[in-house]
Amino acid sequence: MEQSSVTVFVVDAFTNELFSGNPAAVCCLEKDIPDSLKSKIAAEMNLSETAFATIDTDGGETFEKGTKFGLRWFTPTHEVDLCGHATLATAAVIFHKLGNKEKSIEFKTHSGILKAIQEGESSITLDFPINPPSPFEAENLPDIIRVVVGNLEIQEVQHSATTKKLLLRLANKYNRQDLESLNPSLQDLLAVEKSGVIKGVIITLQANEKEDFDFYSRYFAPWVGIPEDPVTGSAHTVLAPYWQTVYNKHQFRARQCSKRGGDLNIEIVEQRVKLTGQVAHVLEGTIRIK
Structure with a gap:
């Protein structure tokens, strides 16, 4: 008999507080479903990403006892090749909700093998590929900068070819409040960048020495149906190697x-x-699929 429903979880990732961090929907599929149905579910959930995990028989027969799983991510409009917060959310569902007691599990994805490791009861570490950016120039770059940061001064521009993410670093004279006050027009972004070279824009800022953080960021990806992503694991695979060159250290x-x-x-x-973070479990329900 064909399945008539799919269980879905909603998890707030990279936070331990409900209704903060980045929400992701997670579907752990005992039997796979067509990509067209995955896209419809992701559009229905209307979160930045919906993750679909499947069982890899090389790593076990169930989510409870397995160690290897397939994983794909869909925005409301596109499939994406890498998503950190939805991977964290998926690992949390498998560990916390489906009863998997393994210390470490693996996900087979379009970005290779990604590992998720339990760190005590509250934190999970994701092992991701690094995506170092490099200096970037383009004819439409001034227009992109104008749309994103207005008249604020940019100290450096870099681009990750593997992730198609543009990195804009604000000058050190600005503070966190300046970063948080930015309100770029997403329609204008789509209008000035149509080449496909850029699929997301990271704006980043060095933190003050007296603050608890090394750097701050925001992330916009209207090209894949994400206006502003609340917390972006994949962006930090670009940010981490960039800030490593600035700070000459490897922990942030x-x-x-x-x-x-x-x-x-x-x-x-x-x-x-x-990438290590916490989660808050928000919702568990059932989606009818027929």
């Missing part, structure tokens, strides 16, 4: 300064980025 504390906000502990180990 970061804050993404969206309205909801979220915190990450970051460590660079060789060519990997380890």
